[in-house]
Every structure is written in structure tokens, then in C-alpha cells.
């Protein structure tokens with residue numbers, strides 16, 4: 158199993174903290190945004206006397222309510238098209254296990270969410286990357302590039318929309334192109350849509366589940382982690398109209414018995430979160446993104462792709478080896494007793510030696526911290542390169 162590039166430098170961050178250095182965590186998608194009050198109240202006011210297992214596919218009430226939430230977002234599904242999982246992470250694992258055998262192949266535009274590497278290895282599946290590029294903001298590579306990579310072992314194309322780590326938001330046209338290719342070659346299209354709400358500049362998210370004719374091919378991965386800043390609830394789901402996939406995923410779900418019961422109650426309550434919560438959160442992320450990108454672009458030799466969604470960006474730095482630089486930041490550098498932790502981007506690629514001079518930055522901290530973090534980064538690059 159590969160290490161997570163997001164977490165592998167944690168021991169160095171802990172050592173820095175022991176030395177009294179404040180570490181700004183730009184490495185991980187753990188927002189500082191408050192969880193909606195309705196979800197917290199559902200936990201605080203709970204009167205359960207036995208914390209029982211729930212049904213393996215998740216409670217009926219919760220699945221019904223999720224289906225209603227999707228229909229408000231033009232995704233027409235029913236409770237039986239949904240399996241509740243322990244985070245989007247388990248939804249990905251179950252999906253891989255349900256549709257692929259050992260040695261099968263999944264095509265993924267890279268850079269991609271680093272744990273796709275881990276889930277693939279755990280499932281014995283080979284990742285076949287199709288490279289997207291910082292110079293065109295990580296747009297979908299030409300369809301011909303996908304077709305070149307399809308072999309008899311290819312079972313699926315996996316996209317993350319909006320993207321972690323690129324912040325790329327696929328257009329309706331791009332989704333339609335992908336739909337065509339999966340239908341033509343009889344593949345699955347898995348879309349990780351855990352950042353669906355986080356789209357900026359008036360752009361709208363278009364889900365693979367909105368695409369007609371894709372019912373047998375589309376598998377959507379979802380999670381409450383980011384939508385409601387409930388990463389610790391560990392609740393996600395698989396959504397698909399393909400009954401064979403649901404039935405197979407259910408067997409995986411039965412083997413692990415049940416998703417967390419209390420967290421399902423909180424997640425169900427979270428579905429009543431008022432729109433104003435999202436309006437404020439989106440406004441905050443847009444401001445953070447704008448500050449981060451503007452400040453990063455002021456640093457000599459730094460290139461950054463402007464995210465259209467989610468809350469990450471990939472930045473190219475004037476260093477040869479961002480892994481070394483990221484560790485050095487924690488071990489050897491501080492500005493007035495403060496430093497930053499970033500995620501080296503090489504772990505978000507499966508092609509060797511790509512992204513070596515890139516890092517992923519999560520804009521999950523408040524604006525003051527972000528400004529300070531970029532100031533630290535700028536001073537650090539100067540010191541590192543001199």
C-alpha cells in the first residue's frame with residue numbers, strides 16, 4: 158500500500174509542534190467550517206438507549222431523505238438506488254470491489270485524489286492514468302487519449318468532479334463525451350462527487366446521474382464529510398441505478414455489518430441544513446480561493462491553476478523536489494515561530510516522476526491564516542533556494 162501524501166509528513170509536523178512551532182495545515186481537506194447546528198443538535202438531543210447496528214445498506218429513513226435531496230438537485234433516484242457507507246472512502250472501495258476483478262484496469266485523469274491509488278492497490282486493480290495538465294487548468298484530456306488506453310481489461314473510468322486536487326469542474330459537454338465513450342466500450346463511469354456543492358463563479362455542477370441513457374454505467378460516490386463539514390461522521394454513499402452493482406455492493410456492506418448508526422442520524426438531520434449555510438460557506442471559500450491564488454501568483458516562479466470548485470489547488474513551485482521541500486518546511490524552517498504543511502503532489506499522480514515540483518494546497522483555513530501561510534511559503538522558497 159502507498160503512503161498517503163496528505164498524511165505521510167504528520168510525524169514531522171508533530172515534531173515541529175513539540176518544538177513550539179505553529180503549523181498551518183494546508184495539507185489536508187479538513188475544513189475549519191462549523192458543522193450545521195441541526196446535525197449537532199441531533200447528536201446532543203439524542204435519547205437512544207442502545208446504539209444498535211443499522212441495516213447494512215443504511216437506514217431506510219436516511220436513504221429516502223437522501224433521495225429527496227438528490228431530486229431537488231435534478232438527480233432522480235430512489236432509496237433502493239443508494240447504499241450508505243462509512244464515508245466516500247468505503248463507497249469507492251465497495252464500488253471497485255463490485256465491478257472489478259484482480260488485474261482489471263481503471264482509467265483515471267491525473268493528478269487525482271491520492272487515495273485512489275490505495276483503493277486500487279487494495280482491490281488488486283491497475284490504475285491507468287490519462288494526464289491532465291496545469292497549463293490548461295487541468296481540463297479533461299481529449300477523448301482520443303482515453304480511447305487509446307482502453308484494453309479488454311478496462312472496466313471503468315473514474316473522475317472526481319469537482320476535482321481534488323485540481324479544483325477542475327467538468328462541463329456538461331465533457332460529461333457527455335465521457336458518457337459516449339463508456340457506452341461505446343461498455344464500461345462503468347464512476348464519478349466522485351463529494352464536492353458537488355462547492356462550485357464557483359456562477360458555474361453549475363452537472364452530475365453523471367443527470368445523464369439519460371447512462372443508468373447501467375453510472376456510479377456516483379458521495380459523502381457528508383465536506384458538504385456539511387462532517388468529516389468525522391464517516392458517512393457516505395454509493396448511488397447507482399444498476400441493480401447488479403447495488404446487489405453486489407450490498408454483499409460488501411453486509412460483510413462489514415453496518416454504517417455508523419449515530420452518524421446516520423446526524424447526517425439525516427444535516428439534510429435540513431438551511432440554504433443560507435451553503436451560501437455563506439461558498440462565499441467564504443470563494444474569498445479564500447481568491448486570496449490564495451492572488452497571493453501565490455505574486456511569488457516568483459510559482460504557477461497555479463485557478464480552481465472552479467472544491468477547495469484545493471495545485472501549485473508548481475520553483476523547487477526540484479516538492480517532497481523534500483515540504484519536509485524541509487517542517488524540519489528546518491519557520492518564520493516568527495510559524496511554518497506551513499503542504500501535500501507534495503507527486504503522490505496524486507501514478508505516472509512516475511510527474512508532479513515532482515508541485516504541491517497541493519487546501520484552502521480550508523481562515524483568510525488571515527492563508528495570507529500568513531503564503532507569506533511563510535514565499536520566505537521559505539527564498540531561503541530554500543539560496
Ligand SMILES: Cc1ncc(COP(=O)(O)O)c(C=O)c1O
Nearest residue numbers: 186244245246270321380382393
Ligand atoms: C475526492 C475525495 N473523495 C473521497 C474522499 C473521502 O472522504 P470521506 O471518506 O471522508 O467521505 C475525499 C476526502 O478527502 C476526497 O477528497
